[in-house]
Amino acid sequence: MFNFLSSAARIRNKTERHLEQYSRPSVDFFILITLSAPIIAIGLILNNAAIIIGGMVVAPLITPFFGFSLNIMLFRIKGIFKSFISILFGSILAIAVSALTGYIAILLYNERFILTSEILTRAKPDFLYFIVALLSGLVGAYAYARPKLSERVIGIAISAAIVPPLSVIGLGIALLDKQLANSSLFLFIINFVGICLGSIFMFIILGFGKEIEKPE
Secondary structure, eight states: OOTTGGGHHHHHHHHHHHHHHHHSOOHHHHHHHHHHHHHHHHHHHHTOHHHHHHHHHHOOOHHHHHHHHHHHHHTOHHHHHHHHHHHHHHHHHHHHHHHHHHHHHHHHHTSOOOOOHHHHHTTOOOHHHHHHHHHHHHHHHHHHTOTTSOHHHHHHHHHTTTHHHHHHHHHHHHTTOHHHHHHHHHHHHHHHHHHHHHHHHHHHHTTHHHHHHSOO
16 A cells, blocks of 8 residues: 555664654653743634644644554553643643733733634534544544654644643633633543544554564
8 A cells, every 4th residue: 555564664664763852751842832822822712823823833732642542552551641741732732831921811811802703712622623633543643654744834733732722621611610710621532532542543554553563
């Protein structure tokens, strides 16, 4: 199916090293989240898609998702734990920073900011979002196994399904809007599951699992 299946071991090893390097929590990882989350939150409040996309470019939460998926497929407990820690603490940080941004916006406006269409869109979970996340996982995993493809482009597409819902959760906390926060959390979970399933499926298609099963 793919002309590089015969070299699956080499591709797998390179992909694993890359994901391992960028799936572990680091200072850069948390700094980028701290910077990207408020940009996205402000874009949501201003109903400005360009600002939201700008924040997505900075967001680094993409790679840990693929590291998590690959480690699940290979059943590497240590790798699963490291990737999950990055996702968990990165998500909590994004929510916290977005909530702080929401509080500051309330102080600046001297009243509650309105729920813009960009905010409400991230608070309406739908099965189609799961399909998009599944496809994003497929294309993202494929790109990570193909070094010539632009990870930046793939990253933007997947960040769209990850960070904005987290920012909406934070804004919901700032507004004390439980329904908004819960709906966005549900959307994030849908996206998380979809991306992980899609990437696991693509890694299997690329022969990663089959190569692992061969005796040394």
